[in-house]
Amino acid sequence: MAVESLAGNVSETPATGQTVTLEVFRYRPEEETEPVYQAYEVPVHKDWVVLDALNHIKDHLDGTLSYRWSCRMGVCGSCGMMVNGDARLTCATFVESLLPGPIRVEPLENFPVVRDLVIEMTDFMEKLESVKPWIIRDEEKPLEDGEYLQTPAQLADFEQFSMCINCLLCYAACPVYGLEPGFTGPAVIALAQRYNLDSRDQGAGERNAVLDTDEGIWQCTLVGECSEVCPKDVDPAAAIQRYKVSSTLQWYRNLLMPWSSK
Amino acid sequence: MLSHDILIVGGGGAGLRAAIAVAETHPALNVAVVSKVYPMRSHTVSAEGGAAAVISPDDSLDDHAYDTISGGDWLPDQDAVEAFVKEAPRELLQMEHWGCPWSRQPDGSVAVRPFGGMKIERTWYASDKTGFHMLHTLFQTSLKYDPIQRYDEWFVTKLLVDDGRCQGVVAIDLATGRVQGIGAKAVIVCTGGCGKVFPFTTNANIKNGDGMALAYRAGVPLKDMEFVQYHPTGLPFTGILITEATRSEGGHLLNKDGYRYLQDYDLGTPEPRPVLRSMELGPRDRLSQAFVKEQEKGRTLQGPYGDYVNLDIRHLGEKIINSKLPFVRELCLKYENIDPVKELIPVRPVVHYMMGGIHTDIMGATPLAGLFAAGEAACVSINGANRLGSNSLTELLVFGARVGKAAAEYAARQKGNGTAVAAQAAEEVERIERQYRSGGGKGERMAEIRRGMHTAMESGAGIYRSHAALQKSAQEISNLQNRIQGIRLDDSSRTFNTELVAAIELSYMLDVAEAILASASQRTESRGSHQRTDYPDRDDDDFLAHSLAVRQPGAAPAIEYQPVTITRWPPGERVYGR
Numbered sequence: 118m119a120v121e122s123l124a125g126n127v128s129e130t131p132a133t134g135q136t137v138t139l140e141v142f143r144y145r146p147e148e149e150t151e152p153v154y155q156a157y158e159v160p161v162h163k164d165w166v167v168l169d170a171l172n173h174i175k176d177h178l179d180g181t182l183s184y185r186w187s188c189r190m191g192v193c194g195s196c197g198m199m200v201n202g203d204a205r206l207t208c209a210t211f212v213e214s215l216l217p218g219p220i221r222v223e224p225l226e227n228f229p230v231v232r233d234l235v236i237e238m239t240d241f242m243e244k245l246e247s248v249k250p251w252i253i254r255d256e257e258k259p260l261e262d263g264e265y266l267q268t269p270a271q272l273a274d275f276e277q278f279s280m281c282i283n284c285l286l287c288y289a290a291c292p293v294y295g296l297e298p299g300f301t302g303p304a305v306i307a308l309a310q311r312y313n314l315d316s317r318d319q320g321a322g323e324r325n326a327v328l329d330t331d332e333g334i335w336q337c338t339l340v341g342e343c344s345e346v347c348p349k350d351v352d353p354a355a356a357i358q359r360y361k362v363s364s365t366l367q368w369y370r371n372l373l374m375p376w377s378s379k
Numbered sequence: 380m381l382s383h384d385i386l387i388v389g390g391g392g393a394g395l396r397a398a399i400a401v402a403e404t405h406p407a408l409n410v411a412v413v414s415k416v417y418p419m420r421s422h423t424v425s426a427e428g429g430a431a432a433v434i435s436p437d438d439s440l441d442d443h444a445y446d447t448i449s450g451g452d453w454l455p456d457q458d459a460v461e462a463f464v465k466e467a468p469r470e471l472l473q474m475e476h477w478g479c480p481w482s483r484q485p486d487g488s489v490a491v492r493p494f495g496g497m498k499i500e501r502t503w504y505a506s507d508k509t510g511f512h513m514l515h516t517l518f519q520t521s522l523k524y525d526p527i528q529r530y531d532e533w534f535v536t537k538l539l540v541d542d543g544r545c546q547g548v549v550a551i552d553l554a555t556g557r558v559q560g561i562g563a564k565a566v567i568v569c570t571g572g573c574g575k576v577f578p579f580t581t582n583a584n585i586k587n588g589d590g591m592a593l594a595y596r597a598g599v600p601l602k603d604m605e606f607v608q609y610h611p612t613g614l615p616f617t618g619i620l621i622t623e624a625t626r627s628e629g630g631h632l633l634n635k636d637g638y639r640y641l642q643d644y645d646l647g648t649p650e651p652r653p654v655l656r657s658m659e660l661g662p663r664d665r666l667s668q669a670f671v672k673e674q675e676k677g678r679t680l681q682g683p684y685g686d687y688v689n690l691d692i693r694h695l696g697e698k699i700i701n702s703k704l705p706f707v708r709e710l711c712l713k714y715e716n717i718d719p720v721k722e723l724i725p726v727r728p729v730v731h732y733m734m735g736g737i738h739t740d741i742m743g744a745t746p747l748a749g750l751f752a753a754g755e756a757a758c759v760s761i762n763g764a765n766r767l768g769s770n771s772l773t774e775l776l777v778f779g780a781r782v783g784k785a786a787a788e789y790a791a792r793q794k795g796n797g798t799a800v801a802a803q804a805a806e807e808v809e810r811i812e813r814q815y816r817s818g819g820g821k822g823e824r825m826a827e828i829r830r831g832m833h834t835a836m837e838s839g840a841g842i843y844r845s846h847a848a849l850q851k852s853a854q855e856i857s858n859l860q861n862r863i864q865g866i867r868l869d870d871s872s873r874t875f876n877t878e879l880v881a882a883i884e885l886s887y888m889l890d891v892a893e894a895i896l897a898s899a900s901q902r903t904e905s906r907g908s909h910q911r912t913d914y915p916d917r918d919d920d921d922f923l924a925h926s927l928a929v930r931q932p933g934a935a936p937a938i939e940y941q942p943v944t945i946t947r948w949p950p951g952e953r954v955y956g957r
Contacts, residue, residue, distance in 0.1 A: 282511070
């Protein structure tokens, strides 16, 4: 039948005959007191990404290897890892680009490790919630009155900062977060700005209480690594810089014109 | 035992919308979302093109209903469709008020684009990342409601049913491996579809039919499971979806001769500009079927990952592509090393969506008291034999909101759990504990079972089906259900044991596969996405009906039928392009 030619299993892609070694960070708290690196020999297939190589290990070599993944199209944000020392989405990092290897795969830096390549992300989830990432309004317009008008230019003002997939690569790359785990961090500040700059929102003042602090924006030293590694071009460094400018302007405004403060 | 008034299994669009509906309508109720991934990882995130709701002055609810019903080959329940189209605009507007970055017209009002099978433009969109923006908007908005609690990265292994009522779940906390009963007065299943039953799919790794199998095992019928949507345009090898919006913006499908082959399949005549309900804007089932016919004529192209055709959007120009289809360009560049501004995109049909699912009524209630479902996991049914593009995102909002309210009203009337529930939970905890201890054993690798399932499903339940192939595949799935009992698990660790989870997911998929094949086997007609080579015609006398697959332990499921609800649109011919 014709439909039988519709095969498309990842494992059935043409092999090149080559192999590559993956040196994978392993840590199982019940079995190991310290992390170890385990080497796996994996066939090289054209079109394979690092995640496909990990899946090959999981399926055929070692069922104990643990990591997160889901969409394999760069939008769910699950599969961020350190690949040869760089924070990458493993679904968007081609094996061919890393030959001849070995390829070192480690959990995202700056996070505690739950197991193997799985990092602990509750700190991030708490920070995300702390900036109130939802529309805040003094008064809700009834649905019957239709949409809030928002011109394409007003949308463009925050759209870039709404593209964050929470993959945490920017936290892994951020030297400040590495030293000061209390730092709110790039993705969360960008998210706060996403709402602050949304013409429908009136909650900037409330978010200010979290952001305009040492642990908020002021710890950022503008190294810019966050924007370098971002797979979605969110440019969190720009979000932070823009916030610093507006916050400073507000500070002077309050100083010079206390009657206008809000 | 932990306990909540309402438990929602699944934290995607439907689950989060349901949670917010509970929090808004019954703030005194305690609602918790149990999800095997952090909610923003849910597969809603991958939806691209948009969400349908009537907003243009020249559109009407009746047009939306007719497009949906004819698109579904008269299998949708028309009372459900009427409720759906009526509530759709309000739900999308609600998303706007919650901050969803809908694309706009110059005057600031919400913009709409056309989609396949649609008479008038009515698809709201947020660039070509609509599902991503909807999911993040819903998740972020859900954070402001105090009554909503979450169990992130908890994996459900069983529904607790006692005294004829669903009263909770048992779940594994992945971080610690602890297995725990969680009681509830009502449970809402929003776990999405099961594309991973097939080898070539747009679906994420997490789409394993968990909720469908949980309900099926609890005795709830699975409805219309034979209707599997093949999306006509997936990238070969990865199965990454290239949104229908490429075609609604004016993209063309070309065979190996550069010919717009859809004109040969009763889908209209080619015009340079997109024509609604015509050619490339025909419904997905018809377009995927046309691909197979074209393949049989030897007019497709051959690549390393099978046959394909070309999608041409070059004539749209870089500006339109960057503003309206930026994700398509990004996906092509990153995953295919192709720039659609200058090159053709290779595409082929790919398993995308389950029209079928857990049998529910128009409020999302299943026949089992206390158990509700919404989203792709459920079958209301508004999608019938073929879902229209951009109805699924709207569906998860409309029926997510409905099911949240219905479950809240139900839960508010219920007393707590009976004692038998705790005993049942303890039994399930012990069963999972035994599986941990079985780690490190010998036997077949899980990947072999999965491969067998993929082969069986593709050869039996593809775009065209036949009695012989369906029977053979059903036998194979039955064999695999035996073989999975003896698989080898390497991992006996409790901490984040993804191997045990994958083994349970595979057992869910085999159950769902069994229901798909049995339902397809019994339906001896062709309708929508279900095409039988041995029964090529639609048969309204015998099959204007929903199939209900009821699990029979140790045997093939019993298939029952329930008539379709017809209100105002008597069954007719599906006409596109003329």
